[in-house]
């Protein structure tokens with residue numbers, strides 16, 4: 001499929017639950033409730049397909065593995081119950097695309113809700129040279145290889161080893177820092193959530209500048225202003241700086257930030273097969 005101007009669409013991957021304290025700072029009242037029983041926090045996740053006049057089809061993230069129910073470790077399925085998930089191949093076919101039509105695959109970070117369908121790209125063009133930040137790869141490969149004998153699981157911190165480690169037909173192209181793929185398509189290093197979380201900026205004619213910060217900004221509360229850090233935040237100073245990095249671009253270009261896990265914002269997003277142009 002050829003396009004003469006850059007456009008993108010959001011591919012709904014799944015609806016699932018996490019804990020509220022992981023995503024926003026709790027009030028004092030909520031902290032008391034949470035100490036008794038952790039407050040549940042509903043989430044969506046999605047992939048972004050960009051069609052670019054010179055770069056072709058680019059997929060940013062792959063969402064949750066639609067076969068999570070038998071491919072996930074038990075502790076993950078219990079910690080993050082999935083209510084609904086969609087087959088990425090089917091979603092692509094609604095757009096007239098096969099996995100082989102994707103020319104470039106970018107993974108914002110290697111957590112299960114972003115790289116879960118990487119295996120679908122084994123042996124494809126996009127599977128040869130999946131773009132990931134070097135800091136992310138170092139961290140993810142290390143963390144996902146530590147076995148916790150007490151729980152009999154690999155101690156993943158959101159990383160599921162088999163989803164990215166040792167996949168035949170998948171190789172990575174490691175990048176460090178911001179990457180300009182084209183004047184209207186850039187990647188941003190946004191550390192904090194993980195050491196190598198990466199966002200994407202897309203510039204379109206009608207929708208203008210859109211920033212996908214991935215989990216550098218989960219939701220509108222995190223974004224503020226002022227920025228409100230989530231509970232699950234490995235590097236707070238870097239997390240705050242990454243939010244401000246996105247804000248600076250949004251303000252300079254009158255752009256829009258699309259949050260990664262905000263159920264209210266998600267209701268307002270246009271989903272595939274509809275396009276933003």
Ligand SMILES: [Zn+2]
Pocket residue numbers: 045111113114215260261
């Ligand atoms: Zn996430």
